[in-house]
Amino acid sequence: xxxxxxxDIQVEPEKIFDVERIRSEFxxxxxxxxxxxxxxxxxxxTSQKPxxxxxxxxxxxxxxxxxxxRGVHFLSDKATQSYEAARRKIQRFINAASHKEIIYVxxxxxxxxxxxxxxxxxxxxQGDEILISAMEHHSNIVPWQILAEEKGLVLRVIxxxxxxxxxxxxxxxxxxxxxxxxxxVHVSNxxxxxxxxxxxxxxxxxxxxxxxxxxxxxxxxxRIDVRELDCDFYAFSGHKxxxxxxxxxxxxxxxxxxxxxxxxxxxxxxxxxxYQKTTYNDLPYKFEAGxxxxxxxxxxxxxxxxxxxxxxxxxxxYEREVFEYASVAxxxxxGLRIIGTAKExxxxxxxxxxxxxxxxxxxxxxxxxxxxxTGHHCAQPVMQCFNIPATARASFALYNTKEEVDALVKGxxxxxxxxx
Amino acid sequence: xxxxxxxxxxxxxxxxxxxxxxxxxxxPDRKVEGYNPLCGDHYTIFLKMDGDVIADxxxxxxxxxxxxxxxxxxxxxxxxxxxxxAEEVFERFHELVTGGGDPSxxxxxxxxxAAFSGVSExxxxxxxxxxxWHTLRAALETNEHxxxxx
Numbered sequence: 001x002x003x004x005x006x007x008d009i010q011v012e013p014e015k016i017f018d019v020e021r022i023r024s025e026f027x028x029x030x031x032x033x034x035x036x037x038x039x040x041x042x043x044x045x046t047s048q049k050p051x052x053x054x055x056x057x058x059x060x061x062x063x064x065x066x067x068x069x070r071g072v073h074f075l076s077d078k079a080t081q082s083y084e085a086a087r088r089k090i091q092r093f094i095n096a097a098s099h100k101e102i103i104y105v106x107x108x109x110x111x112x113x114x115x116x117x118x119x120x121x122x123x124x125x126q127g128d129e130i131l132i133s134a135m136e137h138h139s140n141i142v143p144w145q146i147l148a149e150e151k152g153l154v155l156r157v158i159x160x161x162x163x164x165x166x167x168x169x170x171x172x173x174x175x176x177x178x179x180x181x182x183x184x185v186h187v188s189n190x191x192x193x194x195x196x197x198x199x200x201x202x203x204x205x206x207x208x209x210x211x212x213x214x215x216x217x218x219x220x221x222x223r224i225d226v227r228e229l230d231c232d233f234y235a236f237s238g239h240k241x242x243x244x245x246x247x248x249x250x251x252x253x254x255x256x257x258x259x260x261x262x263x264x265x266x267x268x269x270x271x272x273x274x275y276q277k278t279t280y281n282d283l284p285y286k287f288e289a290g291x292x293x294x295x296x297x298x299x300x301x302x303x304x305x306x307x308x309x310x311x312x313x314x315x316x317x318y319e320r321e322v323f324e325y326a327s328v329a330x331x332x333x334x335g336l337r338i339i340g341t342a343k344e345x346x347x348x349x350x351x352x353x354x355x356x357x358x359x360x361x362x363x364x365x366x367x368x369x370x371x372x373x374t375g376h377h378c379a380q381p382v383m384q385c386f387n388i389p390a391t392a393r394a395s396f397a398l399y400n401t402k403e404e405v406d407a408l409v410k411g412x413x414x415x416x417x418x419x420x
Numbered sequence: 421x422x423x424x425x426x427x428x429x430x431x432x433x434x435x436x437x438x439x440x441x442x443x444x445x446x447x448p449d450r451k452v453e454g455y456n457p458l459c460g461d462h463y464t465i466f467l468k469m470d471g472d473v474i475a476d477x478x479x480x481x482x483x484x485x486x487x488x489x490x491x492x493x494x495x496x497x498x499x500x501x502x503x504x505x506a507e508e509v510f511e512r513f514h515e516l517v518t519g520g521g522d523p524s525x526x527x528x529x530x531x532x533x534a535a536f537s538g539v540s541e542x543x544x545x546x547x548x549x550x551x552x553w554h555t556l557r558a559a560l561e562t563n564e565h566x567x568x569x570x
Contacts, residue, residue, distance in 0.1 A: 356485075357482075357483060357484035357485060357488075358459075358484075359459050359461075359483075359484035359485075359486075359487075359545075359548065360428075360484050360485045360486070363424075363427065363542060363544075363545060364424060364428075367423070367424045374459065375458060375459045375460060376459075376460045380460075383460065389460040389461075389462065389482050389483070390459060390460045418424075418428050418433075419428075419433065419436075419485070
C-alpha cells in the first residue's frame with residue numbers, strides 16, 4: 001500500500017500527427033478480412049490497442065506478475081509500483097486533484113453501479129428523484145432502476161429534440177427539493193451528441209445536486225479535465241480509449257468517496273478485521289475489494305503514455321477532420337438518414353437506409369472487410385425516441401482515414417445494389 | 421461475393437420485399453411474439469388452428485431481410501400442415517441453417533427452404549433465420565406469449 005513511486009518518464013510529444021505511422025502501431029489494423037483490408041469503424045464498441053499497450057501487459061505477465069499491495073517480495077513490490085504508477089498517470093490525464101479519487105473498476109458499467117449502490121443507497125430516500133437523459137446507454141439506466149425499485153425512487157428523463165440535443169431549459173425546470181442526483185452521458189454512443197455537461201453540472205450544483213458523467217465515449221475524443229468540469233463523479237472504460245478490456249475508472253470527489261460506504265467487501269479494502277468489527281482501508285482502496293485486474297491497470301497506464309506521446313490534441317484535430325469528412329460523405333448518399341444531427345457531435349454516425357435493415361447493412365459491409373455496429377446499441381429508449389428498431393453505426397478513432405470513409409460509402413452503395 | 425450471394429438469394433430478397441401472409445389476423449386462436457433482444461428483430465405470429473392443423477397463419481413486425489424472409493417462407497410452407505409436420509420442417513430447416521443439413525436433401529415441396537442454406541456461413545445470422553420458427557414452435561406447443569432467441 002505504501003509503494004507509490006512514480007515510474008513515468010516524461011517524453012516530449014510528437015508534434016505532427018502522421019496517421020500512417022500511428023496505424024503501424026496498431027498491429028490488428030494491417031490484417032485482411034474477407035480478402036479486403038480491414039476497415040475498422042466499430043470504435044464506439046471497443047477501440048483497437050497499440051503495440052505499446054499489448055507489450056506492457058505482456059511484460060507484466062512475463063516479468064512482474066505477482067499480487068499487489070501485500071507481498072514483501074521483489075515481484076510484488078514491482079507489480080504494485082506498476083499498478084500504482086498507472087493510477088497516477090490516469091489521475092494526471094483527467095486532472096484529478098488526488099490519486100485517492102481514482103478508483104479502479106471493471107469499466108463504466110461497474111463505476112455507475114458502484115455509485116448507485118454506495119452513494120445512492122446511503123443518501124436516497126423514498127420519493128427522491130434522479131435525473132438521467134433521453135440518450136442514456138442501458139448502463140446508465142438500469143443501475144438506477146434497480147435502486148429506484150428497491151428504495152421507491154423516481155427516475156426522471158431529461159427530454160431531447162429530434163436532432164438529439166437535450167433541452168437545457170426543461171432540464172433546469174425539472175429540479176425540485178426531491179432531486180437528489182443527476183447522471184448523464186457526456187457523448188452519446190448512438191447519436192454522437194456531445195452534451196453540454198459543464199453547463200448541466202453548473203445548473204445541478206446551483207440546486208446542490210451532485211452529478212455523475214458517463215464518459216465512456218468521451219475520453220478518447222477530447223481532453224477531460226474533471227476539475228474544470230467540476231463533476232462529482234466521472235466514469236470511463238479503458239477499452240474504448242485504446243486500452244485493455246476489463247479495466248475502467250471511477251473518478252469521484254474525495255469528499256463524496258470518503259463519506260460513501262464500501263461497494264464490495266473482501267481483501268485489500270480493509271484495515272483490520274475481527275468478527276466483531278471491520279475497519280475499512282483508506283481511499284482509493286476502500287472501493288477495491290479483491291485482487292484487481294492488475295495487467296489491465298498496467299495496460300491502461302501504457303495507454304495514457306501512448307496518448308501523451310502521440311500528442312493527443314493533434315490526434316483529436318485529425319480525427320475531427322476525418323469525422324467531418326464522413327458527415328459530408330454520408331449526407332451525400334441518397335436514401336441514407338443520419339440519426340443524430342446535433343450541432344456538437346463526436347466519433348459516431350448512426351444511420352439507416354430506406355427499406356434495408358441495419359443488420360443486412362452490417363453483413364454486406366463485413367463482406368468488404370468493413371466492421372460497423374448494427375442494432376440498438378444498448379440504448380433501446382433512444383431507438384424508441386426516433387421510432388426505429390435499430391441503426392447502423394460507424395464510429396471513428398484517431399487511426400481512421402478518409403480512404404476508409406470512401407470505402408464505407410462505396411460499401412453502402414453496394415448494399416443498396418444487393419437490395420435494389 | 422459468392423458467400424454473400426448465397427446468403428441474399430433471390431428467394432430471400434423477394435420474400436423480404438413482398439412478404440407473404442404479412443398482416444395482423446383478426447381473432448387468431450394463438451398469438452405469440454418473437455423477439456431477438458440483440459438486434460431488435462421483433463415479430464408477432466398469428467395462428468388459426470383446426471384441431472391439429474394450422475388452418476391459417478400470418479405475421480407482422482419488423483426485422484432484417486433474413487428474419488423477414490424466413491417468417492414469410494415459413495408461413496407459406498406450414499399453412500395447412502399439422503403441428504407434427506410443421507415441427508419436422510423446422511428440424512430440417514434448423515439443420516440447414518446451422519450447417520448440418522444438405523440443401524439437396526430438402527424435400528421438393530419445401531424447396532424454398534433451400535434458399536436459407538447460405539445462412540450457415542454466417543453464424544451471427546442463424547438467430548435471424550430461426551426467430552420466426554422458434555416463435556411458431558412456441559405458439560404450437562406452449563402457452564407462452566413471448567419468446568426470445570436469447
